Amino acid sequence: MFTQFKYWKPYVSPFDPCKPIRVKSYSTPPQLYIPFQPPGLPQYPTARQALHCGTLWPDLFSPYPNPEKKGK
C-alpha cells in the first residue's frame, strides 16, 4: 500500500532568516497509484459518509491537511 504524503529534508543554511522547516512534505494522492479503477471496489457503508468524503470508494479518498502533522 502507498502512503498519502512523502517527506524530504531540504538544505538549511546557517544564514536562513526564517525559522527553517526541517522536514517538508507533499501530497501523493491515490490517483497516482491506480492506473485504472478495478470493478467491484468496496464502497462506503452509507451514502452520507460517501458524500462527506467526496467519493464512493474509500480507496480513492485522500486526507488533507496531513493528519500526521496536525494542521500544516
Next chain:
Amino acid sequence: MWYYEKKLQYPVKVRECNPRLAKFLIEQYGGADGELAAALRYLNQRYTIPDKVIGLLNDIGTEEFAHLEMIATMVYKLTKDATPEQIKAAGLGDHYVNHDSALFYSNASGVPFTATYIQAKGDPIADLYEDIAAEEKARATYQWIIDLSDDPDLNDGLKYLREREIVHSLRFREAVEILKEERDKKQFY
C-alpha cells in the same frame, strides 16, 4: 442541453463574515486553474475527442459548473453584508469600486478571466494530459486555500472539492488508458 437541480452538489457553510478569505477563494472562481476554466476547457474539448471519452468530458465539465456554483456561494456568504470598510481592509477595495459586492470572474489578484487559460489542441493525448495537469493544479490550489483558511465549515466544503479533483484526475488518466487501447490485450514481456 442541461437539467438544473435547484441545490448545491455539496452543502456550503461559512462560519463568519470574512472578505479576506473570499479574496483568496476567487482564485478558484476566475483563476487560471479555477472551476470556470475547467468547465469551459472540458466542455469545449468534447467535440473533437474520440467518441469513447466524450461522455467523460461531458460529465466532468458539467460537474465543474456545480463546483463553480459552490465557490460562488462561498464567496457570496463570506462577503454578504460586509461594510465598505471591511471590504477595503480585506484588500478588496479595488474590486468594490468596480463591482460593489457583485461576484466577478477574476483571480485572487484581481486579474480578469481570459480564454488563454485554457487550450484545445485537437490531439487527444495532448488535451487529456492538459486536463490531468489542470486537475492536479486545482487540487494544489485547494490545498493552499485550506492552509490559509481558519474557517472549519468552509474547509469542509473545500476538502470535498479537493477530493473531486482527485477523482477527476483518475478518470482522465483512465481515459488515456482507453485511448492507448492496450488494456484488454494480454501482456507479454
